[in-house]
Amino acid sequence: MIRRILMSLALTLMSLTPAAAASPGEQRGRTFALNNCARCHSIDKVTPSPLKIAPPFRTLHKRYPIETIAEALAEGIQTGHPTMPEFQLDPDQIHDLLAYMKTLE
Template identity: 65%
Template sequence: MRIFPGCLAASLALTNAAMALSPAEQRGKNFVLTNCSRCHAVDKVSDSPLKIAPPFRDLHLKYPVETLQESLAEGIYTGHPTMPVFRLEPDQINDVLSYLKSLE
């Protein structure tokens, strides 16, 4: 029975390592937490604070996340007037898309 606690600890360590975000994913997460989380759910479980704002974890169900690249570069415009327009730099786009893919 002494082996079990060691196996459990090793299993938890591997699980946490597998769940760790890459640097790009972490930067993307930081961006969406700062700029999007006031309205959108930006994690895998929360509800969106603004009910009409889709959770980011569901975006891939509507279209491939990669298709957002051009919109993020040029500015995303929606029919919702209070959503701010964001124009991201190429590195920021890569980071945000990396994070969004991690939510799939």
């Protein structure tokens, strides 16, 4: 019984961690998302967003063209609600974050 629980837990944890073969850019993008976005947004393939109104990263490509996301990140994301901080990323950060987000599609 305990062995089954531990196996189930291990499988769950493996599904929440990025693949070992992730590129350095994808890893940097995940780190950025974890440090700056995960408080409100889900940044993985399965969990709900901690803040209900914050869309999970895995669905952003369905709501917005990737080019639009890249442009917004470069110009500074501004939203209609006060809980979203304004971010303005440099080109390398944008590339890394979008590379990570593509792994969630």
